[in-house]
Amino acid sequence: MNRLRSTGLALLGPALAVLVALVISAVVIALIGENPLRALQVMTDLGDAPSQQVQSIVVILNRAVPLFLAGLAVSVAFRMGLFNIGVEGQYRIATVVAAAVGAAVALPGPLHVLLVIVVAMAVGALWAGIVGVLKVTRGVSEVISSIMLNFIALGLASYLLTGPFRGSPEGASIITTTPLPESAWLPGLNGVLGAFGLAEPRTELFGFLIVAVVVGIAIAVLIQRTRFGFDLRATGISASAATASGVDARRMVVTTMLLSGAVAGLIGLPDLLGDARAFGTEFTAGLGFLGIAVALLGRNNVLGIALAALLFAFLDRAALPLQFADIPASVVTIIQGTIVLAVVIANEIARRLALRSAERSGAEATGAPPDPGGSADPGGPGPGTGPDGGHRVRTGVTGSSEEARA
Amino acid sequence: MAQAPAAGAEQPDGGAARSPYAVELHGITKRFPGVVANKDIELAVRRGQVHAIVGENGAGKSTLMKTLYGEHRPDEGTILVDGRPVQFRSPADAIAAGIGMVHQHFMLADNFTVLENVVLGSEPRKGGRLDRDSARRRIEEISERYGLGLRPDDLVEDLGVGDRQRVEIAKVLYRNARILILDEPTAVLVPQEVDELFGNLAELKREGLTVIFISHKLDEVRKVADAITVIRRGTTVGEADPRTTTAKQLAEMMVGAELPTPELRSSTVRETPVLRLAGVTVASDAGRPLIDTVDLTVREGEVVGIAGVEGNGQAELVDAVMGLRSLAAGTVWLGDEDISGWATRARREAGVGFIPEDRHRQGMLLGAPLWENRILGHQTRPPAAKGPFIDRKGARADTERIMREYDVRAPGPDTLAVALSGGNQQKLIVGREMSATPRLLIAAHPTRGVDVGAQSVIWELLKDARGEGMGIVLVSADLDELIGLSDTLHVMFRGRLVATVDPRQVTPEELGGYMTGARTAAGAA
Numbered sequence: 001m002n003r004l005r006s007t008g009l010a011l012l013g014p015a016l017a018v019l020v021a022l023v024i025s026a027v028v029i030a031l032i033g034e035n036p037l038r039a040l041q042v043m044t045d046l047g048d049a050p051s052q053q054v055q056s057i058v059v060i061l062n063r064a065v066p067l068f069l070a071g072l073a074v075s076v077a078f079r080m081g082l083f084n085i086g087v088e089g090q091y092r093i094a095t096v097v098a099a100a101v102g103a104a105v106a107l108p109g110p111l112h113v114l115l116v117i118v119v120a121m122a123v124g125a126l127w128a129g130i131v132g133v134l135k136v137t138r139g140v141s142e143v144i145s146s147i148m149l150n151f152i153a154l155g156l157a158s159y160l161l162t163g164p165f166r167g168s169p170e171g172a173s174i175i176t177t178t179p180l181p182e183s184a185w186l187p188g189l190n191g192v193l194g195a196f197g198l199a200e201p202r203t204e205l206f207g208f209l210i211v212a213v214v215v216g217i218a219i220a221v222l223i224q225r226t227r228f229g230f231d232l233r234a235t236g237i238s239a240s241a242a243t244a245s246g247v248d249a250r251r252m253v254v255t256t257m258l259l260s261g262a263v264a265g266l267i268g269l270p271d272l273l274g275d276a277r278a279f280g281t282e283f284t285a286g287l288g289f290l291g292i293a294v295a296l297l298g299r300n301n302v303l304g305i306a307l308a309a310l311l312f313a314f315l316d317r318a319a320l321p322l323q324f325a326d327i328p329a330s331v332v333t334i335i336q337g338t339i340v341l342a343v344v345i346a347n348e349i350a351r352r353l354a355l356r357s358a359e360r361s362g363a364e365a366t367g368a369p370p371d372p373g374g375s376a377d378p379g380g381p382g383p384g385t386g387p388d389g390g391h392r393v394r395t396g397v398t399g400s401s402e403e404a405r406a
Numbered sequence: 407m408a409q410a411p412a413a414g415a416e417q418p419d420g421g422a423a424r425s426p427y428a429v430e431l432h433g434i435t436k437r438f439p440g441v442v443a444n445k446d447i448e449l450a451v452r453r454g455q456v457h458a459i460v461g462e463n464g465a466g467k468s469t470l471m472k473t474l475y476g477e478h479r480p481d482e483g484t485i486l487v488d489g490r491p492v493q494f495r496s497p498a499d500a501i502a503a504g505i506g507m508v509h510q511h512f513m514l515a516d517n518f519t520v521l522e523n524v525v526l527g528s529e530p531r532k533g534g535r536l537d538r539d540s541a542r543r544r545i546e547e548i549s550e551r552y553g554l555g556l557r558p559d560d561l562v563e564d565l566g567v568g569d570r571q572r573v574e575i576a577k578v579l580y581r582n583a584r585i586l587i588l589d590e591p592t593a594v595l596v597p598q599e600v601d602e603l604f605g606n607l608a609e610l611k612r613e614g615l616t617v618i619f620i621s622h623k624l625d626e627v628r629k630v631a632d633a634i635t636v637i638r639r640g641t642t643v644g645e646a647d648p649r650t651t652t653a654k655q656l657a658e659m660m661v662g663a664e665l666p667t668p669e670l671r672s673s674t675v676r677e678t679p680v681l682r683l684a685g686v687t688v689a690s691d692a693g694r695p696l697i698d699t700v701d702l703t704v705r706e707g708e709v710v711g712i713a714g715v716e717g718n719g720q721a722e723l724v725d726a727v728m729g730l731r732s733l734a735a736g737t738v739w740l741g742d743e744d745i746s747g748w749a750t751r752a753r754r755e756a757g758v759g760f761i762p763e764d765r766h767r768q769g770m771l772l773g774a775p776l777w778e779n780r781i782l783g784h785q786t787r788p789p790a791a792k793g794p795f796i797d798r799k800g801a802r803a804d805t806e807r808i809m810r811e812y813d814v815r816a817p818g819p820d821t822l823a824v825a826l827s828g829g830n831q832q833k834l835i836v837g838r839e840m841s842a843t844p845r846l847l848i849a850a851h852p853t854r855g856v857d858v859g860a861q862s863v864i865w866e867l868l869k870d871a872r873g874e875g876m877g878i879v880l881v882s883a884d885l886d887e888l889i890g891l892s893d894t895l896h897v898m899f900r901g902r903l904v905a906t907v908d909p910r911q912v913t914p915e916e917l918g919g920y921m922t923g924a925r926t927a928a929g930a931a
Binding site for chain 2: 225226227228229230231233234237238240241242243244245246247248355
């Protein structure tokens with residue numbers, strides 16, 4: 001019952017935020033002279049034919065996979081109270097290096113893919129590690145250094161792309177790295193869709209979806225179930241208490257940044273391995289920053305981040321149909337922006353409600369008689385009967401002890 | 407029971423007892439969702455008296471005082487000030503009605519002068535600027551009249567604790583309060599300062615002011631109060647005459663049961679040392695020594711008490727033993743091992759238990775459930791861990807055991823720690839540390855901010871642990887606790903152990919002398 005209520009409160013914040021954001025966006029759409037209801041209809045219309053609908057879903061999933069990984073990368077650091085704003089730079093630099101390394105070697109299929117993944121994670125981790133090392137050795141705020149490193153990473157990636165890693169011929173309008181050989185391609189999942197009896201979409205569903213799910217589960221287990229995860233969360237809740245409990249805070253900062261960066265290194269891979277085959281000037285940008293919003297909306301919970309990534313991907317897909325319907329596609333950006341703003345406020349409200357409900361349940365217990373056997377029972381009286389029951393017992397105790405003294 | 411204290415004590419019949427009531431509370435009930443914090447409170451305070459309100463932590467004293475100070479409104483009941491019914495919407499209303507509050511934790515800006523602190527928020531202005539001259543005149547007049555001895559131009563950061571408290575009192579008087587609420591005013595004072603405070607209170611009384619004095623230090627209450635009201639479980643259980651009621655009777659009224667005392671007399675000290683410090687020095691970032699060449703030995707079955715005014719290096723000493731601060735010089739041995747370079751976790755694993763001074767900052771994860779708090783500090787050992795994983799089931803089960811054995815009152819192991827009262831949080835911490843059966847326990851203010859009931863439980867636990875051969879370092883500001891529990895008692899002053907006294911013979915006054923540096927001769931070492 002209590003857990004149900006706390007889950008309800010956890011969902012309340014984001015749900016409220018999305019609702020508020022929709023209302024605000026509707027007002028904005030109305031103000032620019034469009035019909036909000038029609039916009040909503042366009043956005044939710046995935047297509048008429050089954051193949052169109054499956055195609056829309058594949059587009060959403062393909063967009064959601066990198067967003068999910070980005071949200072995950074941000075949330076890992078955030079669970080420890082670190083703001084890794086540098087996910088953007090970490091994935092850009094990781095992707096360009098991984099693309100170059102992947103193109104330069106020849107390996108059998110699965111190994112080749114694995115190598116690209118490992119290189120991307122390592123580069124992402126190293127880039128984020130700089131932030132951690134700067135923090136523990138020089139006391140530099142991770143917010144500042146990770147933002148700064150974003151610029152350096154973008155510049156460095158451009159240099160690497162136009163210089164040593166350039167694969168496209170001189171004079172080409174789009175500069176890319178040398179495309180990955182076929183052994184480094186990750187096959188799509190359209191065959192699986194077919195097996196479910198779904199129509200064949202035009203776009204391949206990224207095979208990296210499976211990797212993302214595995215990484216998501218691994219991170220969830222790591223943070224929720226392991227000693228390392230406990231240290232990480234404890235540091236996030238109270239750094240002083242964690243230190244007193246024996247957590248080496250400096251090492252935790254570096255380790256957590258390495259982990260966050262390693263996950264960030266994966267963000268560009270769904271596209272690199274599944275579609276683009278090369279890093280180039282047109283490679284998807286901005287995923288790192290969107291990841292912050294996704295992590296925020298998902299409340300740093302792996303499942304929540306997955307839902308948030310799907311929502312953002314759903315909104316992103318709607319940009320094109322909106323333009324077809326002569327509604328500015330920036331409506332999507334407005335909705336995403338207001339969601340982020342609203343979620344910050346809603347999370348705070350939900351946090352206070354949760355705190356109050358926790359304090360209430362504690363107060364009920366303090367009012368209860370000193371009977372640890374009864375009160376230790378987690379399946380005790382529900383909150384509906386709790387206050388009355390506790391109260392009655394309490395007056396009884398006061399009376400009886402007074403009788404005993406008289 | 408014949409000696410029922412409540413029955414014998416109605417209203418003190420002193421001279422002031424005939425004066426009219428300054429404050430009357432009738433039938434005050436305050437409900438919070440799911441709990442009744444105050445119920446049918448009856449309180450009548452006569453003008454020109456010091457009226458003490460005593461009760462365990464969590465008994466509802468603070469709720470009651472917040473009601474009186476306008477921080478929230480009662481659900482039922484009436485408040486009368488000078489015989490007139492009043493309704494406070496905010497503390498501003500209460501201040502306007504002449505009620506002032508001196509908080510337990512000082513609310514002063516260190517880098518401001520006494521004058522600036524006193525006028526802060528109600529500054530006299532002349533032409534848009536602070537009118538220092540009129541402010542100075544008023545503060546000097548107040549200081550003179552009530553014997554506060556304040557110099558308006560002193561910086562607050564240069565003042566001692568007692569002076570700071572007088573600044574707080576001056577703040578309230580400056581706002582024309584006729585009724586002063588003092589919340590646990592002696593908690594931070596040494597005995598000499600307490601006497602000074604009581605002198606000030608006498609001055610206030612003489613000038614016809616009324617003082618409501620909240621405390622759980624019963625000896626002091628009996629010394630200073632003209633009347634005592636006891637609160638238990640949210641309601642007033644009776645009044646007592648301080649001249650005829652003993653501290654023990656008062657305490658029993660507070661908890662509704664008979665109490666154990668902290669005294670222990672039969673020595674269990676063995677020969678083997680568990681902790682040895684040799685020349686331990688800890689320096690501040692600026693290089694100033696915070697603790698200075700401290701030598702200390704704790705043997706098995708021995709409680710070594712560290713007395714001292716807060717801020718004289720006790721906290722740093724604890725940090726040095728726990729590995730939370732690096733040493734500038736010296737060595738720390740645990741048993742036969744030199745642990746000077748060990749990390750905190752290694753020290754804990756080697757058998758050092760830790761009850762930190764500030765449980766919210768160092769002892770608990772307030773936003774986490776109790777079972778996760780059970781794991782804190784024991785992440786690497788069963789029942790909290792299984793290989794690299796957290797043993798959720800084991801930790802939950804052991805949390806339930808701790809809740810049962812150490813009387814932690816909470817709905818269950820999934821309750822958030824923030825929901826527990828201070829006493830229950832502390833019992834959980836003590837239970838957690840004891841469960842790992844440490845060789846050495848560092849207990850910093852183990853009963854601070856906990857109620858009498860939990861205090862006696864914790865004292866008993868410490869005594870039992872000592873009997874089983876645990877070495878205990880006890881840092882405390884409660885001199886009775888130190889004298890009652892320690893086998894050896896050291897006094898710390900400005901980072902040094904300046905005296906070693908025999909707890910069986912020392913008096914609180916003597917200790918206070920060493921603690922303030924007034925006495926310097928070292929006792930029998």
